Amino acid sequence: xxxxxxxxxxxxxxxxxxxxxxxxxxxxxxxxxxxxxxxxxxxxxxxxxxxxxxxxxxxxxxxxxxxxxxxxxxxxxxxxxxxxxxxxxxxxxxxxxxxxxxxxxxxxxxxxxxxxxxxxxxxxxxxxxxxxxxxxxxxxxxxxxxxxxxxxxxxxxxxxxxxxxxxxxxxxxxxxxxxxxxxxxxxxxxxxxxxxxxxxxxxxxxxxxxxxxxxxxxxxxxxxxxxxxxxxxxxxxxxxxxxxxxxxxxxxxx
Numbered sequence: 001x002x003x004x005x006x007x008x009x010x011x012x013x014x015x016x017x018x019x020x021x022x023x024x025x026x027x028x029x030x031x032x033x034x035x036x037x038x039x040x041x042x043x044x045x046x047x048x049x050x051x052x053x054x055x056x057x058x059x060x061x062x063x064x065x066x067x068x069x070x071x072x073x074x075x076x077x078x079x080x081x082x083x084x085x086x087x088x089x090x091x092x093x094x095x096x097x098x099x100x101x102x103x104x105x106x107x108x109x110x111x112x113x114x115x116x117x118x119x120x121x122x123x124x125x126x127x128x129x130x131x132x133x134x135x136x137x138x139x140x141x142x143x144x145x146x147x148x149x150x151x152x153x154x155x156x157x158x159x160x161x162x163x164x165x166x167x168x169x170x171x172x173x174x175x176x177x178x179x180x181x182x183x184x185x186x187x188x189x190x191x192x193x194x195x196x197x198x199x200x201x202x203x204x205x206x207x208x209x210x211x212x213x214x215x216x217x218x219x220x221x222x223x224x225x226x227x228x229x230x231x232x233x234x235x236x237x238x239x240x241x242x243x244x245x246x247x248x249x250x251x252x253x254x
Contacts, residue, residue, distance in 0.1 A: 120241060163188055167205065
């Protein structure tokens with residue numbers, strides 16, 4: 001059901017592990033990005049060399065990289081603005097950079113990343129709640145979550161979903177997402193049976209990547225609500241629904 005977010009260009013095995021969070025990072029609740037290097041970036045004479053250098057030095061902050069028309073297209077996590085500045089200062093017009101969902105350095109939103117493409121409905125036969133190891137999330141960070149599913153209709157519910165699910169962040173009381181997960185996902189299809197006496201669970205991923213230009217690349221510190229979008233069916237025939245909201249606090253990076 002679910003495919004991999006596009007990763008442009010040929011990349012090394014080490015870079016792949018930085019791009020695909022599933023299967024490459026451990027089981028901790030969050031994945032903190034490294035600090036940008038203080039070493040100067042080498043001069044480069046070709047786009048291929050620039051791409052290689054970015055792959056080698058960007059680490060887990062890199063979400064995709066590849067060669068476009070006369071530029072290297074670079075996408076970084078929402079916490080990667082400092083690294084984006086380094087790359088832009090080093091290679092100027094030879095690179096086009098996106099940080100989170102926003103173009104760097106203009107801060108222009110690229111597309112509509114927080115507008116789910118699935119048809120969203122209310123469900124009365126099943127309830128989804130969201131669990132995090134900690135409700136304090138560092139701005140610019142990714143986090144793992146678990147969606148707990150409970151049958152409400154006294155019968156077994158079958159969900160044709162994918163895994164992991166995506167967590168969106170909202171302003172308190174709002175149903176318009178302001179942040180979501182910006183990384184690549186090596187996801188798989190999943191059929192989940194939710195029995196009346198036995199709740200089920202599905203893994204989920206989230207991030208503080210902002211999809212509102214005025215909020216910057218990563219959501220600023222403050223109070224938010226997290227909801228997972230629970231998939232059921234296909235894009236053509238779905239009954240996708242939101243989990244219950246969970247109050248979370250985004251805090252400044254240390």
